Amino acid sequence: MSETKTLNLVQAVTDGLNVAMEADDDVILLGEDIGKFGGVFRATAGLHERFGEERVIDTPLNEAGIIGSAIGMALYGLRPVPEIQFSDFIYPGFDHIVNELAKYRYRSGGQFPCPVTIRTPVGGGIRGGHYHSQSPEAYFIHTPGLKVVCPSSPRDAKGLLVSSIRNDDPVLFLEPKPIYRKAIGEVPVGDFEVPLGEARVVREGSDVTLIAWGAMVPLCEEAASRAASDGIECTILDPRTLWPLDIEAIVSSVEHTGRCVIVHEAPKTCGFGSEISALVQERCFLSLEAPITRVTGYDVPFPYTLEHAYLPSVARVLDAVETAVHF
Amino acid sequence: MSAVVEQPERDLLEVLVSMDLQLASLERLLTRLSASGTIGSYPEAGFARTAMVAAALALRPDDMLFGTARDVPAALAHGVPMEEILAQALGKGGDPGRGRGMPGAITNQRHGVSLTDGNIASHTVHASGFGQAAQIRGDGRVACALLGSGALANGEIHAAFNFAAIADARTIFIVRGEVADGIELEGTGEAWGLPIDVVRGDDGQAVYAAVRAARERAVAGEGPTLIDARLPEHPEPLDWQAHQARGGWSAEHHQGVLREIEAGLREARAAVEAGEDIRAASLFEDVFEDRPWFLAPNRGHEVNS
Structure with missing residues (x-):
């Protein structure tokens, strides 16, 4: 059995990002306060120091800009992983997700795949009110061309995130923030994937x-x-x-x-x-x-x-x- | 039949005149087919052709061109073969985009072109991201986004200009076509941190020079440029006679060029129409890299061929 360590779910996300970035220079992160600050939930803590400002990019507070830029980066050949701080704020970027990201492969006859993995916290029960609690999965599942992933354990969070980033299709990676720190478990050390599409x-x-x-x-x-x-x-x-x-x-x-x-x-x-x-x-x-x-x-x-x-x-x-x- | 001349520096005006004649012929054909209902709506470029072509000629072949379905002239000038442009517009098998976009919404990976019939300005943000990636990688490529005046009122523009400016993205934004809604750009660049170069959109040589300069700036890591290449109130058409006056070609040569263009277009159209149709089964392909169970054959998704 491979070596494991005990992590909570958000630490497992960080671990997955570390693994994916270490293995592939094309993997870059972008989002609001994800760089020097390490993300509002600390999901990207330490990555700016480790990988530098060109791979962990602090962006303006503009979700359409974040997702639209990620699409352009993917068309260039990178494998961007944008973070939307709360899924409740994903809607300014909705057109980019539904009309551009989801359709780029299809409308180009397969010429332009868009391997973008959008990470975003979802779910309520944290006293977040209307705009920090929603669960928007159905909008994205309803859109042909998107994969939608939601882990419930630290092990799955790491393994599914690494798989999502390495997948050539766009992925909405929904992180259940109510259990970011409550869900604690053993997570394999090092490179590790959980295949997409398996319950x-x-x-x-x-x-x-x-x-x-x-x-x-x-x-x-x-x-x-x-x-x-x-x-x-x-x-x-x-x-x-x-x-x-x-x-x-x-x-x-x-x-x-x-x-x-x-x-x-x-x-x-x-x-x-x-x-x-x-x-x-x-x-x-x-x-x-x-x-x-x-x-x-x-x-x-x-x-x-x-x-x-x-x-x-x-x-x-x-x-x-x-x-x-x-x- | 492909883009008219490989080396535009040799005689830019001659290239511009030749391509304009070729594109005028193409646009007449597509507009006629659109009006007759043979194809979907085709958005003519009209006088904006000059700026579109000049901009694309100033790019390197591996630069990425973003635009709208109106920017077909730029696609041709960036190297997309006429046959593929016609196949796209006619919805035939020779379209690398497999018939998925409306006429003019060309996607061509081989020639670095993505034209959209979607939101009027979303592609400008993609161009910003592409240019940001090019700046990170530093491989000498740039992104160019063509947009119309109307797009300037769209919120995506703020995202594109803002992100591009702060990232020193290797992106050139070119506003072409008519001045709409009284929107002026001079003086706004400071707010975005973008230098603005204003040129007449009917002056192909000026547009070409502006894009060349913007490209050099971008590759030097000095950031994006916004070029206002919109048309004056009374635009002047590209005039082969002016070219003639400069010692270019004769009236006889001009007629010969016209005949050659018309014959070439007829030949290209015939070849495209004789080609394969888009396969009905391709409806379910390219949604994902692999076909998931719900798009697999025999899942209730059969179509009439």
Whole structure:
């Protein structure tokens, strides 16, 4: 077994950036306060000193400029990794992501791939209010040409980030900031990749399949532990790569359990849970013992004071699990 | 048939006149096809052709040219073969972009050209990033972004000029076409930290000289330049007769050039139209490097051929 070290999730991100930059001079970082300051969440701490200002670039506070510049750098032949300080601020760069980054390969007939990995923290529960808490994955999954990744453990954060950067497609790398420091685990030392497009079985059980990503994974783990004490065994599947989704892993699990509960922070309507639900229905209809259920944020703007009322809770997940089992 | 002359320094005016005649012929054809519904909308360059061509001729072949679908003349001058321009406009198999863009939205990696029919100014930010990368690598390449007057009102412009200026990006921004909305550029450069060079957009030699100087500045690491090459109120067409007066070519030679251009265009069009169509199955290709399961054949994505 390879050597490991104990890291939290944000330290694992830093480690992944270090590894990718060390191995490939074309990998450069750009973003607001990511250089000398080391990033608002310290994800790039120490990289400016190590790799210099030409590879760890402090930019003006302009998200369209950051993402647009990254596209130009990728067209030149670099492998830029822009950071958007909070995903809530990604929208000024939305046109560049949806209309340019996602389409460059396609509209050029494959001549101009755009290997840009956009790192951005997502998720609520940190007293961040409307503009520091959102989970925008569905917008990007809905856009052909983008890959969307969201790790839930330090090991996956490092391995998936290195894979994303080395991938020739654009990647939205969504970092669950509520567990940046809560998620702690063993991470392989040195060069290490986790392949994109492969789900992780977090826990195995025969009664219900829970599908969750990011900060919802530890929440589901707690719910699954409590359900087990009542004799209900849950499988927890973390897709890790939200798109392209590991559909086979989901189908295999739901065919076995016959029940599927999807948990995410983003609002319910047209959230990614809707798509997963449709896919499961299309492929597992005859195996289903109960309706597919979604436990999600509500269809309201993300609130400040009532954020814990908004976010899925262990109790809401347990309720969905019990309803599915007793249907 | 490719760009008319390989060495523009030899006689720039002659090159400009020749290319203008060739492009006028091309634009007449594409406008006619567009009006008849044979192809999608084609945005003519008109008098802005002169600045577009002169700018592209002043670049090195491995420089990257960014622009809009209106900048087809610059693409031709930067080396994109006429056959590929026609294949793109006609949506035929010879288009390296595989028929994905509207007429004029040329992408050509081999010749370093990316013209868009998207947001009017997004490409200027890409040019800034490309130029920033070129400054980091220092390999002698530059990025050139052509934009219209209308783009100056777009927020992307602020991002492009701001990022390029602070990064000493090897980027040349060229505003071409008519002056729109009364937007003047003189005096604004200081705010962005960009030197501005103002030249008449109908004076190809002046545009060529300005781009050459901007290119030298960029490669020397002195940063980006904004060239205001918009047209005066009453632009003067590129006049072969002026060229003749300078001892250029005769009226007889002029007629011969015209005949050659028309014949060449007919020949190129015929070759393109006789070529392969875009394959229906290619609809699902190039979305990603590899085709994921949801784009795989037999996933409900079959199309009529």
